[in-house]
Amino acid sequence: MPKNKKPVPRKSSTPPQEKEEVLSQALSELALTVAEQEYEDMSEMSWTSTARSSAT
Numbered sequence: 001m002p003k004n005k006k007p008v009p010r011k012s013s014t015p016p017q018e019k020e021e022v023l024s025q026a027l028s029e030l031a032l033t034v035a036e037q038e039y040e041d042m043s044e045m046s047w048t049s050t051a052r053s054s055a056t
Contacts (some may be wrong), residue, residue, distance in 0.1 A: 014022070
């Protein structure tokens with residue numbers, strides 16, 4: 001009767017340190033996108049309120 005072999009442990013596709021770097025980069029890009037959108041929104045609000053006060 002053949003001997004059963006021990007199962008080989010599976011290796012993750014990316015090492016934890018690399019995975020952390022990828023997640024950090026993605027989070028940084030998302031934060032920058034949100035900050036840019038907020039800046040644009042604030043600029044539009046400022047322009048709108050300036051235009052309204054000038055019109056009155």
